[in-house]
Amino acid sequence: MTYSSSLAVGRKSAGLSRNQNTASFRGRERALGPVSNTVILIVLACLLGLLYLTQVTKTNAYGYKINSLQEKQSQLAEEHDDLEVASARLQSVDRVQSSTVAQGMATVTPTATVQD
């Protein structure tokens, strides 16, 4: 193989046609080194972790809201029960019997019945 034919073969393999300058200037290749790769991986992992944490925190925040609403519900239920007890006490037979209204009433014995 002559020098010129070797150039031609090289040109062909490089996909270059005739009259193209094969001695091109190759710029400095930019590539990430192993340290950079590691740091980037760590940062990505942290980002994923952060994403997980935000989801969990959001869920727990909802949990607190639910807990707060449940506490309110319990409080209302307790108030309802207290009112029921108070109402029952007001309606108790002894209380009604000893009320001023009842004290002012007279016992009446029916003397006759009316039929249709």
Next chain:
Amino acid sequence: MGPAAETNIHVVRRTRLVYVLLSLIFGVFVLRAFYLQVIKYEYYHKAALSDQLKEYEIPAERGTIKAHMGDSTVSIVLNEKLYTIYADPSLVKANQADKVANTLADVLGGNASDYKNKITQKDTRYVVLAKKISKDARANLLRHKYPGIGSEEQSYRTYPDGSLASQLLGFVNNEGQGVYGVEQDLNSKLAGTNGQLKAVTDINGVPLAANTGNILKEPVAGDDLTLTIDVGMQKQLEDIVKKGYDNSKAQGVSAVIMDANSGAVKAMGNYPTYNPADYGNVEDSNIFNNAAVSHPIEVGSVMKSLTTAAAVDSGAVKANQTYYDPASWTVDDFKITNIEEDGGAGTKGLKEILNLSLNTGATWELMQMGGGQLNLKGRETWYNYMTQHYMLGKATGIEQGYESEGYVPKPEDNGAGINLTYANTSFGQAMTATAIQMAGAMSAVVNGGTYYKPYLVDSTTNANNKTTVTKPTVVKSNVVSQSTTDTIVPLMEYVVQKHHFSRSFDESTYAVGGKTGTAQIAKPTGGYYDDEFNGTYLGFVGGDKVQYVIAVFTYRPKVAGYAGTAAAQPIFGDLAHMLIDNFAVTPKTK
């Protein structure tokens, strides 16, 4: 190689060295993290859970109990959250002890020096200062924020009507179990099902929703019950029973009012009684028993109404039949005579047997069931009526704790004077029954022959607000025929007309019938006391149709005269008038 190239190589080598060192350090971290998070995962997971994982049982709300008040219902047993105030003496500041004690006395009542003694104890970290404190009083106390003073919430049963129907209701003990009455018999329905919470929590004990392993099982509240009892009727029954107790100086009195056409118990009470909210201070635990269902006695002559019904229904005796009563029968070498001396020898009929309360008459009826004499046939017929028609000798199944079955002797010859025993059963001795059993039996005789199971629970409402109404349960039909009912009811009305009541009844408007009983009390060593009796009364109120049956038992009354007449009869009279005056008894139309 030139100096610059050599320098470059050194720089590269140092850079690589730093890189290797950094990698080594990072590797140590990774290995350590691997060791802690993978190798030692179980250990640290358990340690974390032991601190974070909380497990609670969520108590279920106990069901409430209501009763009727006319057409509406009122709550008679509820739950109330009250507080126990406690102190941790180790946290109470010594220089504040007086101030704290005074505040406790002001808010909770009681003696400040007693409180001071409690909060300054050295040997304990928990001392109860007061129980059943209201929410307002608790808030008033805790606003001071005294160190070492705290409160615990507890649910208590509350009884707005005090001692009303106490023995019928029962109470709930410190372990949350129903004891006596409805609370005991229906404890599983009332108690509900506790829930469970198992969750990873934060420092304040709030469950963290993000934990997928949380378990939450909601509690299921107990069923709410509505009883057949009418509060107004119950209150008046209890007042009348107490009055009867005071007048007769009895050891106790029981009374039952039952709807004769359904078995629903409208009122049932005893005296002495107690306040179920204060059960801890009751000295005699016998008072917790509902004697109307748990204390069977030899019922005495009230049984004669049932014996007469059996004799007529079985065809052994005709309604208008008469017989010669010799005033005594000799049975198994013992003489059966009559307490009422007016009932001398002579021709008698069913009217006289009941009105004069003839033991000889009841014995005669038993003889007729055996074809004219006391024998196995008569005993078997009567035993069949007592146990298979009147359901005596077995529990009624009413929703009460500690119901007694009573006792009915078997008719087979036991070689120990069975004929005498059975003659005694015809007038209510040598057998025992409770007030509720007698009310159930009498209802069947006067309502046309249907034995309804006595019951107390009108309806139940579950946690989903679904209400189930109890339908009357027919235990047996044709207990007696309608014609037997038509015979017995007027006979018992006749008895009432011939006996003195402080306030008479208008027999043309209302059907009021009944029978007294004065029963000897058996000695533990055998035989009967000469001077100890129980007084009973079994009767009904109605119009064309019997509406209510009333059973009254007085235990060892000390009033002069026959116990049935002097002690039980006045109570029946007052109860019957109470029903007629207040509870819409339908008068006769014919």
